[in-house]
Amino acid sequence: MHLIKRPDKEVQALAQALVAAKQKVGFCKICFHLSAEPVCSICNNQNRDRSTVCVVGDSRDVIALEKTREYRGLYHVLGGVISPMDGIGPEQLNIEALVRRVTKESVEEIILAISPSVEGETTTLYINGLLRPFTKVTRIAFGLPMGGDLEYADEVTLARALEGRRELD
Amino acid sequence: MYLKKLHLRSFRNYVDRQVEFTAKKTILVGNNAQGKSNLLEAVELLATLKSHRTSRDRELVLDTATASQIEAIVERTHSTNELSIIFRKQGRRTVAVNRENLRRQLDFLGVLNAVQFSSLDLDLVRGAPETRRNWLDGLLIQLEPVYSNILQQYNQVLRQRNALLKKIRAVRQDDPNGSIDSFEPQLRLWDEQLAAAGSRVTRRRARVVARLDPIARRWHQKISGETELLEVKYLPNVEWTEDEPSKVQRAFLTRIEERRIAEQYQGKTVVGTHRDELEFAINETPARHYGSQGQQRTLVLALKLAELKLIEEVIGEPPLLLLDDVLAELDPNRQKQLLEVIGDRFQTIITTTHINSFNQNWIKDSQILKVQAGTIITAFL
Numbered sequence: 001m002h003l004i005k006r007p008d009k010e011v012q013a014l015a016q017a018l019v020a021a022k023q024k025v026g027f028c029k030i031c032f033h034l035s036a037e038p039v040c041s042i043c044n045n046q047n048r049d050r051s052t053v054c055v056v057g058d059s060r061d062v063i064a065l066e067k068t069r070e071y072r073g074l075y076h077v078l079g080g081v082i083s084p085m086d087g088i089g090p091e092q093l094n095i096e097a098l099v100r101r102v103t104k105e106s107v108e109e110i111i112l113a114i115s116p117s118v119e120g121e122t123t124t125l126y127i128n129g130l131l132r133p134f135t136k137v138t139r140i141a142f143g144l145p146m147g148g149d150l151e152y153a154d155e156v157t158l159a160r161a162l163e164g165r166r167e168l169d
Numbered sequence: 170m171y172l173k174k175l176h177l178r179s180f181r182n183y184v185d186r187q188v189e190f191t192a193k194k195t196i197l198v199g200n201n202a203q204g205k206s207n208l209l210e211a212v213e214l215l216a217t218l219k220s221h222r223t224s225r226d227r228e229l230v231l232d233t234a235t236a237s238q239i240e241a242i243v244e245r246t247h248s249t250n251e252l253s254i255i256f257r258k259q260g261r262r263t264v265a266v267n268r269e270n271l272r273r274q275l276d277f278l279g280v281l282n283a284v285q286f287s288s289l290d291l292d293l294v295r296g297a298p299e300t301r302r303n304w305l306d307g308l309l310i311q312l313e314p315v316y317s318n319i320l321q322q323y324n325q326v327l328r329q330r331n332a333l334l335k336k337i338r339a340v341r342q343d344d345p346n347g348s349i350d351s352f353e354p355q356l357r358l359w360d361e362q363l364a365a366a367g368s369r370v371t372r373r374r375a376r377v378v379a380r381l382d383p384i385a386r387r388w389h390q391k392i393s394g395e396t397e398l399l400e401v402k403y404l405p406n407v408e409w410t411e412d413e414p415s416k417v418q419r420a421f422l423t424r425i426e427e428r429r430i431a432e433q434y435q436g437k438t439v440v441g442t443h444r445d446e447l448e449f450a451i452n453e454t455p456a457r458h459y460g461s462q463g464q465q466r467t468l469v470l471a472l473k474l475a476e477l478k479l480i481e482e483v484i485g486e487p488p489l490l491l492l493d494d495v496l497a498e499l500d501p502n503r504q505k506q507l508l509e510v511i512g513d514r515f516q517t518i519i520t521t522t523h524i525n526s527f528n529q530n531w532i533k534d535s536q537i538l539k540v541q542a543g544t545i546i547t548a549f550l
Contacts (some may be wrong), residue, residue, distance in 0.1 A: 082330060084336060089352075118325045118329065122355075122358045122362055125361070126354065
């Protein structure tokens, strides 16, 4: 209903934009983030720190991390997580390309930022096993949300937060 | 704790009914299929978010409606809480405490605690190991709500690991000499995940059984007249001795290694807490192989009373007691003993088709409600 009430031109533009998005947007050939160009704007940006690669499950995770404006390195999008139930093994993910990146380029740190589900955990451990011989591998900390109250946190989250504790600087 | 009010909307056969509980004991009288058990089921759902009768939410919704709601007011020693659950024929549930929707169902558990006695309880003795595991898990969730997360995680690892083992078996069947080396690293990780999740499950199960066993033994002695000795034994599929996470995990990994070939041959996980057993032994003989119906009833009563007491001990308040059609099954002696235990401390909701078989002491001081085709009215005897 909303669309029918809008001017023809606006609807035309929207339709074209949708078709264009479908036709043009593919994956960056380096990091597999969504991109209209063969190499995405993040990989192309010479100001970014090329020695750090943050590994995520999905392009949406890249967008979420970019919003923080805290991270200046590059990304690598796996395109999912290991899930035998859905027929997804390491071969179905962009893991081989990641290993190539790490062995060929001078990557000093791999940051694993995969959601802490059972499947995400397995994927994290899998990649850690593969890359550990070549470079430093870290994972993001999981724990309490900012502004959250310790007493209201559940036991699983608290245990995780304790596990990932660090010295104050 | 005290369940003061219950409001059912489009729930099962109730269109819109409110019940106010005015006495410590409430007896619901009515013929079969009038809605007595539906009312107890509503209380069970408030306590555990699970029903022992169905796992499908759509069955909880009146035929002509798309959603149903249970609302309740629960008084505890230091607080009064309003609970609400909405079930939908399609889509997820909404749970709320004091009119605030909760993102995690975990936060809902523990506001109301209840123990249910039903005629299905005899399955605890006679039924498959799964029945006993489910009972133990249900108790654990009431005592330690976070256990529901732990169990969920274990089951997810199990499903994933089974899918991988099934795939490995399929590859083997296609080509008996084919290599499965490429699966090896992934399988190892699922082994570790199973060990990590399994060790959390088994340690908590062992802990709760250790607390339950002496209480059940005392009750059993009391009911059976001190002649029989009950023992509740936890028999984990993966045995371990030292209650230390890393050592329990090691025990899992060792056992997985021993059963590696069997697992790949069967295409499923044969090691883990999904194969745990809970054994009830009377005078050192497993109760499954032993005992008349009467003895088995005594055993079940002792277990249920132990459950009740343990929840009271941990929560610090007496939980609700739901007696679904079981009182008539107990002989006068056991009825009397149960009544003595309940005394005035536990709020009790009882369903029955025939109130005549009840000991007069049950009826005295009780609120009696008549349930007929989804209506509830106060009855005067």
